[in-house]
Amino acid sequence: MNKLRFVDVCAGAGGLALGLEAAGFEPALLLDRKQVACETLRLNRPAWNVLETDLLDFDPSEHQHTYDVDLLSAGLPRVKSSATVARAETEEELRLLEAAVLLAPSIQPRALIIENVPGLVDSPKFEGVREFIRKELEHLDYRFRWFVLNAADFGVPQDRKQGVLVALKKQYFDAFEPPVPTVAQHVTVGTVLGRSMAARGWPGADAWAAQAISVAPTLVGGSDNRGGADLGPTGSKKAWERMRVNGGALGNDVPGPGDPVSGLIKLTAAQTALLQSFPEDWQFAGKKTARYRQIGHASPPPVGTALGLAVAAALNS
Incomplete structure (x- = not known):
């Protein structure tokens, strides 16, 4: 069976990509704006296609191999709490979130994974963001689920809750089940x-x-x-x-x-x-x-693996 292909934006040090690799995915492109993060990716995986550029400036039309991939993934910079919601830094983080969703019409992935803060799942502070995402994804014929995972439930020795959006084209969605814990006891x-x-x-x-x-x-x-x-x-x-x-x-x-x-x-x-x-x-x-x-900014690889396996199971169903 051919490996599933993915594009990972705001890839950072590669935590999410590394997890997806373990789940059987192969990257078509990894994108990050920070030079040091791109150096890390190339240091560990010289064969990976790594692009140093800002997501807000990324034009998929210049990268033909990103079209029609199986998955678009994004472990985005964390949007801030209500105490800092007015800061320019937070506005940029929300723009990156919207930009990741707006890549879907160009890349046409069969699935999306977006990982961020737990509050993005159900906090009233982010209702406008969720509504924007809902309209965009439904217009493109995706169905989706929001949920919260704790990395500790997947063998990571850390209490790290992550808000996750998984979207799939309608024909795959009913086969998707969110990951369930892989450990019965948290690792210390x-x-x-x-x-x-x-x-x-x-x-x-x-x-x-x-x-x-x-x-x-x-x-x-x-x-x-x-x-x-x-x-x-x-x-x-x-x-x-x-x-x-x-x-x-x-x-x-x-x-x-x-x-x-x-x-x-x-x-x-x-x-x-x-x-x-x-x-x-x-x-x-x-x-x-x-x-x-x-x-500290990375998504723990075991969480990426659990998400990747759940998405792959739906896509291969």
């Missing part, structure tokens, strides 16, 4: 990071892992316009502190033999990639903060 931070904490001979590794018995709070990549690399807002930092992690900064390396066995430790960017369930051999381009931002 200590389980995933225990081996890396011990990699340099830190004597406190086993004790640290034994007390890190919950999933991580949601990793937040932050804005490119301000701040450095940290693990999220105040509430997240407090949750990290309960696991003896300093959520205010990242470390350059895991603890070693001479480091204290008590107190707070810092995670490395590579460890946060494990918390997003990237493969250990997936490399990230750029300096520490740039690497972490790519990781």
Whole structure:
């Protein structure tokens, strides 16, 4: 059976694309406007067709191989909460969301996956956006579902809720079922990071892992316009502190033999990639903060795999 083909916009570090690849999809094109993200994609998958351009400037007519693909996917920059809804940054994120939907008439995919914040699914703040999407998709003969997934239900050691839109051409829609959890018990931070904490001979590794018995709070990549690399807002930092992690900064390396066995430790960017369930051999381009931002903004690959398998099952039904 031929692989299903997809176009992935706002591809970032490749979390969603990597998940779709594991579900049997093959990318026709991956698009992102950030040079460092495109470097990451090319570093890991030299054969992938990666285009560095802004989604708002993308013209599918200049890329004939994107026509008539099976899937258009988009792990878009997160639209902001009501507290920041007036910001220009939020307006741009909403324009990107609309631009992704407006690619459908040109690309003509049999299915779409758009992933964003949970509030996009049912919050009154985004009713206008949902109505715009409804009109566009129904005009193009798609049917669709909104739902929320938690990455922790798919083996990702992180409480990360994602709002998802899946649309399919009418003849495939009735065969679509949203993904169901793939794990009966959530994977803990200590389980995933225990081996890396011990990699340099830190004597406190086993004790640290034994007390890190919950999933991580949601990793937040932050804005490119301000701040450095940290693990999220105040509430997240407090949750990290309960696991003896300093959520205010990242470390350059895991603890070693001479480091204290008590107190707070810092995670490395590579460890946060494990918390997003990237493969250990997936490399990230750029300096520490740039690497972490790519990781924090990514969609965990296991969620992409679950979505890809559900869409593929409908398309192949």
